[in-house]
């Protein structure tokens with residue numbers, strides 16, 4: 001695949017006149033395959049890779065150096081524009097769930113984003129291991145959500161880790177607020193064998209109980225039925241321990257205090273048209289989110305969050321796993 005060369009206009013030359021210069025900003029491949037959705041392939045020298053769609057600004061694949069997929073994608077996912085894609089890491093903005101008047105989880109996951117050649121104040125990406133995307137409010141969106149914004153996302157692939165850095169800038173002349181989530185569809189061997197550590201003793205809103213508030217009593221979260229909870233004020237590190245796959249996925253995050261844990265289980269999976277009947281067994285969503293307290297931005301202000309997904313070496317998972325070491329080590 002030929003490297004992508006992005007043309008940018010910038011000031012330059014004698015006398016400071018404006019001229020267009022070709023600058024090779026990014027060297028990753030932009031693939032336009034059968035489904036018509038442009039995707040970017042990120043690679044890194046260690047051998048891992050990631051695929052990112054401009055549609056939704058959505059990471060849809062993250063593979064380790066052994067080519068094992070670490071994210072879940074529904075067997076019935078519809079990879080077409082105008083439909084949220086069931087898998088990877090959808091971006092929920094400017095509304096999580098139905099906590100507002102907009103479509104479920106906001107419109108960002110259903111829009112075509114663009115490459116961001118000017119991610120200031122971050123320097124532009126110059127490697128095939130990272131990419132910057134941007135979504136700006138359109139006239140159409142301003143009709144339903146009348147706030148002018150710029151939503152940016154930097155995606156960085158590193159050896160054994162994937163980092164996402166979302167930013168939202170208020171381009172309006174009045175303050176606005178929003179809720180936000182990076183919905184991490186994680187691939188697991190068998191969800192009923194998975195433990196999530198780091199959320200014990202925390203309060204959560206249970207969406208299966210009309211959003212009522214509870215306090216987690218269990219030592220770790222395990223799964224034997226549908227779960228749809230917003231855990232509040234969660235720690236910067238959460239461990240998703242997959243005994244069968246002999247690996248632990250560690251979610252680290254900042255600026256995103258809440259964590260949604262979601263699995264539709266058997267009945268709801270069957271009711272979702274883009275979800276395979278048995279797919280619920282091999283997935284778990286553990287999100288980085290800001291839901292309880294919406295983020296408020298004054299004009300020109302920018303909010304920045306981040307999350308890092310990483311895989312802890314299998315030696316941790318061979319029966320001697322001490323989750324405390326993973327969480328606090």
Ligand SMILES: O=P(O)(O)OC[C@H]1O[C@H](O)[C@H](O)[C@@H](O)[C@@H]1O
Nearest residue numbers: 084097104105207228229260262
């Ligand atoms: O089907 P989606 O729009 O992607 O939403 C998937 C799920 O997300 C959240 O966790 C909501 O609380 C659920 O009610 C919803 O079913």
